[in-house]
Amino acid sequence: MKLLILYFSATGITGRIAKVIGDTFTQMGGDVTMADITSYADRQRIIDLKPYHAVVFGAPIHSWRAPKAVKEWIRTLNGQGKKCSTFFTYGGFGVHPTHYSTGQLLGNQNFIVVSSAEFLGFYSFNRPGRQAREDRLDESYFEVAIEYARKTFKRFTGEDKSILEKTHYTEEQLDTLESFKFNVLTQIPTRDGEDCSMCLVCEESCPTEAMNAQYGEADKEKCIACLACVNNCPENVLKIKDVSDGWSFKGEMEKIIGKNMKGQKSKIYL
Ligand SMILES: Cc1cc2nc3c(=O)[nH]c(=O)nc-3n(C[C@H](O)[C@H](O)[C@H](O)COP(=O)(O)O)c2cc1C
Ligand code: SF4
Ligand code: SF4
Structure with a gap:
């Protein structure tokens, strides 16, 4: 097969x-x-x-x-x-x-x-x-x-x-939720620091052609905040704003609290 x-x-x-x-x-x-x-x-x-x-x-x-x-x-x-x-x-x-x-x-x-x-x-x-x-x-x-x-x-x-x-x-309910989360809880990367070697890895590894290595900025319309560029940047100069303040709100919204995180498991849906 x-x-x-x-x-x-x-x-x-x-x-x-x-x-x-x-x-x-x-x-x-x-x-x-x-x-x-x-x-x-x-x-x-x-x-x-x-x-x-x-x-x-x-x-x-x-x-x-x-x-x-x-x-x-x-x-x-x-x-x-x-x-x-x-x-x-x-x-x-x-x-x-x-x-x-x-x-x-x-x-x-x-x-x-x-x-x-x-x-x-x-x-x-x-x-x-x-x-x-x-x-x-x-x-x-x-x-x-x-x-x-x-x-x-x-x-x-x-x-x-x-x-x-x-x-x-x-789909409409999920579209509303996704755009709310993207706008309120997600941040897109920008370059922060002088140490960029212009290797272009961020641009080449971006799945949506959003990243511009020269400007060190992502196109807001195209970026899906996947963080491939942050993960792959060899100089570690791409940053996202600290959104950890929003995590407890996010946890509450999604009914997840720290102590029951331990109970979460990988699952099969049949
Ligand atoms: C923009 C964005 C949104 C995410 N939303 C969720 C989410 O709703 N729930 C969740 O549990 N994880 C969420 N995550 C975490 C990813 O699903 C998780 O880290 C995933 O394993 C990354 O897979 P990859 O390494 O193959 O890209 C999100 C990650 C990103 C970048
Ligand atoms: S991956 Fe990092 S070092 Fe390379 S061009 Fe992009 S920001 Fe600069
Ligand atoms: S976060 Fe993802 S989509 Fe946005 S610029 Fe970086 S690699 Fe491209």
């Missing part, structure tokens, strides 16, 4: 889980192709799905949903009635509607979504030296990724005929 794993990973966490899933499919007899769609250029290429039996989509969660750049890209695909599955990595805030809203989006593009999963990892906004949520990516999450891959493989082969259920959130 030929399987395609397409993943977006601005700071590398989703890519690590994608590899575990790919390796598990291979061990089960799958013929697996991995494709990183993080860069803008990779998302412009036309992907021919014909040779594949089924497709897996992996992405980080951005404001309870797949990143904007991924949602826009999904709208360009033709699923040809093929089975697919989704998985997401997240930092410890809200997740739940992501599975079903991305599922709806894929359904509109003629995919049949059979399963989904979420993996608790490393919160992107910890990267500039802060600690909004505890870093939780460890070997035990890889075990959930293996279990997810095994169950999904059975749904792809038809041994298990079930598919994913639907969400009660509308």
